[in-house]
Amino acid sequence: MTSFLNILWLGLKEIRSLVSDLVMVIFVVYAFTLAIYVQATGTSSEVNNASIAFVDEDGSSLSKELFNAFYPPRFQVPEAITASEVEDAMDEGRFIFVVIIPPRFESDLRAGRHPDIQVNIDATAMQQAGIGANYIKNIINQRIATFLKRTDVTAREPVNLVTRMLFNPNGESSWFKSVVAIINQITLLTIVLCGAAVIREREHGTLEHLLVMxxxxxxxxxxxxxxxxxxxxxxxxxxxxxxxQMALKVPFNGSVTLWFIGVVLYLFFTTALGIFLGTISRSMAQFALLIILVVVVLQLLSGGSTPVESQPRWLQYITFFLPSRHFVSFSQVIIYRGGGIRAVWLNFLMVSVIGLGFFVYSLILFRKSIAVTK
Structure with a gap:
């Protein structure tokens, strides 16, 4: 009973210390509100409002039709430029795409020849450039095929392919990015708070006060x-x-209780990691550098940025022992797919075993550190 009361009052002291630190409170509030919203909506993996220009050296009805085939929201309204302006426009970053239609393009098509259309792409906008090139190719090919057939009726395909997108029918990237952002903030903030608490007590001398009790x-x-x-x-x-759920309208298809149980299990690992880094660090600056090295690895290899299946086979065997990978995995299963305990029990088990083992190790190291201080 005495031990329980000691833990209770020490924990309340930690909370009061955190609440009194205005900078840390603002940081926590920002990390779990604005940072998540911006990360979910501020970037997009889709082509949106891409700048495009046309060099029409043909002046035919087909070239004008291709010019008018690009419109918002995927692309900006195309601009007509001359061939001499292309290089300067690309150097200045005015356009991501410049489509050059050669002379006699329509007549060559009618004659059965295969003329080329040149598409210049600013690859510094890598994501939009790669996806946008496919959009441009498909749009141009479709318009040319329609023009040559002189009808908008497309030929019936031999196979009727029915595509159904499960769990995210509209392909909303914000659904995925918002959950990944929460997972990353849980990892980062828990390590920061626990590690900073250890170092703060050591630097302020309050750890020595605790040791005499x-x-x-x-x-x-x-x-x-x-x-x-x-x-x-x-x-x-x-x-x-x-x-x-309210601002980004992301549906939660599974059990909220089950997911929070998983979060609690994961917190055992991240709090233990924070205590471990705070114990081995000599100063707050050293602790900050260690956080950068550790947290970046945990986030990049967790499967939140890129699927685990895209990693090299040998790396997948290593990341299997990272709790962050299992945290991302069961979060996606519960939140998106509505999976139950039967679908995530292995992830829960791995997080529990690794977290408990690392917590015991961190506790032993922390006790040795206190013994040296005494």
Missing amino acids: PLTAFEIAIAKVWANGLVILIATGASLFLIV
């Missing part, structure tokens, strides 16, 4: 875990309902 290293560490974990859990819940 009848407290154990276990009680001090557990207090930091539950206090900072509770703050992150509350922030996650608020962000999930206010930002993801």
Whole structure:
């Protein structure tokens, strides 16, 4: 009972210390609100409002039809430029795409020849350039085929391919990015709060005050875990309902309770990692550098940025032992696909085992650090 009360009061002390730190409070609020909204809506993997220009050296009805085939929202209204302006326009970054239609283009098509259309692409806008090139190719080929057949009726295909997009019918990238953003913020903020709490007490001398009290290293560490974990859990819940579901309209198809159980399991790992980094760091600056090295790896290899299946086979075996990979996996299964415990039990088990093992190791290291301080 005494140990429980010690953990309770130490945890409340941690929460009061966090609340009194205005900068940290603002950082937490920003990370789980505006940062997630901006990350979900500020970037897009789709072609949107791409700038395009045409060099029409043919002047035929077909070339004019191709010019008018591009319109918002995929592309901006095309601009007509001359061949001498192409190089300067591309150098100045005025256009991502410049389509050059050669002379006698329509007449060559009617004669059965195969004329070329040149498409200059500014590949510095890599994502839009790659996807946009396919859009341009398909639009031009479709318009030319329609023009040559002199009808808008397309030939019936031998196979009727029925495509059904499950879990995200409209292909909304914000649905995916918002959940990944929450996962990344949980990882980052939990490590920062726990590690900073350890270093702050060491730098302010409050750790020595705790050591003269009848407290154990276990009680001090557990207090930091539950206090900072509770703050992150509350922030996650608020962000999930206010930002993801209400502002971004992302549906939650699975059990909210099951997902939060998974979050709690994952917090054991991230809080332990924060205590570990805070213990081995000599200063706050060193701790910040370690966070950059560790968090970037956890986020890039978790499967949130790129699918795990796209990683090299040997790397997949290594990332299998990263709790962040399993966190992303069961989050997608529960939130998007509506999966239950039977679909995510292995992910839960791996997060629990790895998190518990690392927590025990961090606790042993923290206790040794306190013993040296004594």
